Amino acid sequence: MDRRRFLKFAAGGAAGATLAASVPYLEPMLRKPQLKTERREVPTTCEMCVNKCSIIAVVEDGVIHKLNPNPESPRSRGMVCARGNAGLQQVYDPARLKRPLLRAGARGEGKWKPVSWDEAFDFAAEKLKAVKEKCGPQGTLWSSTESFQETFFKSLGLALGSPNVERHPTLCLASVNLAYSLTFGTVPSFDLLNARYIIMSGANRLESFIMPDTVDLVGSTTERKARLIYLDPRFTVTAAKADEWYPIRPHTDLAFILAMLNVIVGENRYDKEFVATYCSGFDKLAEHVKTYTPEWAETETEIPAKDIIRIAREFADAAPRALYYAGRRSSWYRDDFPMRRAQAILNAVIGNWDRQGGMVPNAKIALGEYMFLPWDDPTAPRVDEMDKNFPLAAKGDGAYLKMRENILEGKPYPVKAWMIHKQDPMNALPEQAKTLRMIEQMDFIGVIDVQMSDMAWYADVVFPESTYLERQDPVEVLAGILPVVVYRQAVIPPLHDTKPTLEIVQGLAKRLGLSQYFDYTIDQWIDAQVKELPLDTPLEYLKHHGVYASPDGPKYGTTLKPDHRFVTQSGKIDLYSDRLREAGYDALPVYQTPMQPPAGRFRLILGRKAYFTQANTTNNPWLNTFAPENVLWIHPASARSVGVEDGDRVEVRSSVGSITVKARVTQEIRPDCVFTMHGYGKRSKWQSRVAGAGASDAEIIETAWDQVSGGGAFHETFVKVRKV
Amino acid sequence: MHRASKLQTVSKIIFVALILIVATTLLWAGNEAKGKYYFKQNCKECHSKGAVGGEITPMSKTQAQWKAYFATGKHNKRVEPLTKIMPDDQLRDVQTFLANHAVDSLQPETCGK
Amino acid sequence: MAARQKRYALAIDARKCINCKACSVACRAENRVPLGKGRNWMNEELRGEYPKLMAVFEAEQCHHCADPACVRVCPTGASYQRPDGIVAIKDTECVGCRYCVVACPYDARFFREDRGVVEKCDLCAKRVDRAELPACVETCPSKVRVFGDLNDPNSKLHELLSKRQYRLKKPEAGTGPQIYYLL
DSSP: OOSSSSSHHHHHTTTHHHHHHHHHGGGGSSGGGGGGOOEEEEEEESSSSSSEEEEEEEEEEEEEEEEEEEEEOOTTTTTTOHHHHHHHHHHHHHTBBOOOOEEEESSSSSOEEOOOOOHHHHHHHHHHHHHHHOOOGEEEEEEEOOOOTTHHHHHHHHHTTTOEOOSSSSGTTTTHHHHHHHHHHHOOEEEEEEEOOEEEEEEEEETTTOHHHHHHHHHHHHHSSOEEEEOOOOOOHHHSSSSEEEEEOOTHHHHHHHHHHHHHHHHHHHHHHHHHHEEEHHHHHHHHGOOOHHHHHHEEEOOHHHHHHHHHHHHHHTTTTTEEOOOOOOOOOOTTTHHHHHHHHHHHTTTTTTSSSSEEEEEEOOOOOOOOOOOOOOOOOOTTOOHHHOOOSSGGGHHHHHHHHHHHHSSSSSOOEEEEOOOOOHHHHSHHHHHHHHHHSSSEEEEEEOOOOOOHHHEEEEBOOTTTTTTOOOOEEOBBBEEEEEEOOOOOOOOOOOOSSSHHHHHHHHHTTTTGGGGSSSHHHHHHTTSSSSSSSHHHHHHHHHEEOOOOOOOOOEEEEEEEEEEEESSSEEOOOOOHHHTTOSSOOOOOOOOOOTTOOOOEEEEOOOOSSSSSGOOOOHTTTTTTSEEEEEEEHHHHHTOOTTOOOEEESSOOEEEEEEEEEEEBBOOOOEOOOOSOSSSOTTHHHHHSSOOGGGGGGGOBBBBTTOOBBOOOEEEEEEEE | HHHHHHHHHHHHHHHHHHHHHHHHHTTTTTOOHHHHHHHHHHHHTTTSSTTTTTTOGGGOEEEEEEHHHHHOOOOOTTTTTTGGSOOOEEEEEEEHHHHTTTTOOOOOOSSSS | OOOOOOOOEEEEOOOOOOOOOOOHHHHHHHHOOOOOOOOOEEEEEEEEEETTEEEEEEEEEEEOOSSHHHHHHOSSSSSETTSOOOEEOOOTTOOOOOHHHHHHHTTTOETTTTTTTOOOOOTHHHHHHTTTHHHHHHTTTTTEEEEEETTTTTSSHHHHHHSSOOEOGGGGGGSSEEEEEEE
């Protein structure tokens, strides 16, 4: 396996080996050199975030020594980020979950009894059957975050007859995905690598999450002089690298976008041929944006009108290699959807669709599917009443916060059992007190995870999953400009008495009388998937390479044929959406002047650091060291106004709770905002580094959701800050 | 806040309409997951790329076209009854699968799978 | 075959650095550097006042000097320089006197209490000898660091240094530092 060797050496033939032999003083770990008998390199797939980079695990004498990048994957751009490098701490963490646990004290008390898998399965199955008996199968809730084995977990809930499979998108990209789906019929990728003019608002691409777009953005801005315009109330890493940073007034991004449309349409700078051929409803759009002038937008956004006009002109001039980046994050406001739609429309009218340096519909690689006759449809409606509340949203994903509200009210029916797959609703949802109330009213809670998350801390039974370096997963297609198929194989056998999710599901299914739906092995499942790949021995290939990349390079313009039918209602790009209108929403994005914090209060804004992003790696020792606790960013003038100095402990109070953290007085934030990081103040004592450190933002964020997608709206909270 | 109030009244009307739609569609609505299974089992042999019947996917037609197609009850140049391929209840499942993923269907994309 | 002598060095393109810490964790993993210490580190600087701010992120580690002060002062020969330029420590010969820690103009060395020896970046010499890149270089998402052989006219490092301007840190210390900060 020499794919990582740099070529200058490889060209010298055996030079590398010779050199190593000639420098015996470099033999590693001089104390016990005789122990280094076996060294293996195993290509597999990272699971520390959702990007699923391809990695090569170096195993020395059965111990994972290092996770290196696998250059064969175009998707991972030859990188492993901080989190990816810290992945092996998940395996060797002394406080990880090692065997099934039954709760021995009160919920959240932290008393556990280690049990056998049979005991754990029997216990959980009895509880699930009891709830099914009492409330019907719809009385069980199955919530999960995204993983390669999520499909098995979801299937168990559906096979049991529950409609309540609640996935993570409404804590994530729901509003973005729905806005692009309704406009283009699909959610495209953004060709940052080849773009020449990039606008980002609410996407801290260089800091919050390291993904291919991050790498491409660095490449295009430094090597090819692409221009980056960045809007954010905070001075982030992306702001530091941008050509222009505007600390926009929060909740006014829509005004900025509408004013850009006003200029581009009003000055005839849009792509007329593209709009005429591929778009529907342009006339209505043109009429609609007339009143949204740059001068008006200046009063909303605090971005000078002359800059809005200039940016709009530069953006249109750079088309089609210009894009307004959609970002990769949750919703912020109750009216997040119209802002996302406006971005999509702005991109559409400059004609960057399916063009190099613009937006590109994702290419895919076809996989096979293990076929079995599935279960009957559930008879009950969903507890979150998707049809009524969010008729256009992705029904199979659910709407997390509406679900919690309904369950707390017992509407439309009681839900009394909660199974959770690798998710931490205690930290992922706003208003933690409500999550605790939801926990209290459950007859049964079961959690599958690799570590004792705050959610697991409140469970009745905890099923320990084998970590991603100890198990084999179904293969997955990562669609994109350069699509890949990735494979995760076990690097080492499980260190402890843990199981992969499929086997946990099968153990429960057997006791619930549902074995016929899970009557396959992971190998059979994978064989069915890979047999469609254009390879002679696909599984062998994946075991050896870890990734299959389509040999074709990027393809642009595959949908740019006048007879191409977009998967929308009109068959064209819906600038004006009849579908939205018919569902009772605005067919074009309408701006409502938002509420701003009253005197003495600040808007709480969130943001991420890539070495954590979500809450589940703040306790990783190699990552925790970068930020052992969370602090409150506050502007010097604001700090003065509330009598706070740098390093003071401050109480941050919203209408739903209060937390106490240290203040960080900094120039890097707007005076009307405060900011803190996520994933601290854990309740789980097994997460010892962050159990007493900082505080959980989930305690003070108020419950709100985007009205169209149902996605949690996380920037609607105003807080008071005082020194304690 | 005019939009919110307008939205409420409109959504009430829509909700009623929706119930009607759901109620009427339920009359023929089958099981989408099973429909996919039956489609793959019974149709794909002849309707894959390069196969004798030519490739057919849900995206081959609009929702209305699928409805019209199944209303004819005929297969194979409108000669053979569809029930020769599979029984009525399975056909209903297949129709549901095809219509739900038709070329003009709303399929909001999701994160992961 | 008489191989031409190699001279390894690093170029660092700070414009590309997004302070993501991948290099720090990769180094910790590869070299099992204890928590609280680091073989590489980040110089962060924030200038200006809201809303006119700028930030610089500049990675640093041992400069693998041409005339390393640490090697000069080492009483046991534990600190030494390989023919390819890599400055390294034979930890069996290190007595923990820490003269080198004081002598280094870049503060690149630290004392490991648990093992009683001094430690620092050795450009992942083990990896380099397997023809692999140093961990910090390989893992970097935005490829801030360029590792290469200054004596190889075909190397990317050579090309960068012939095309771009660069600066050295504290050249006045007279140790001949070999990290080239691209401008």
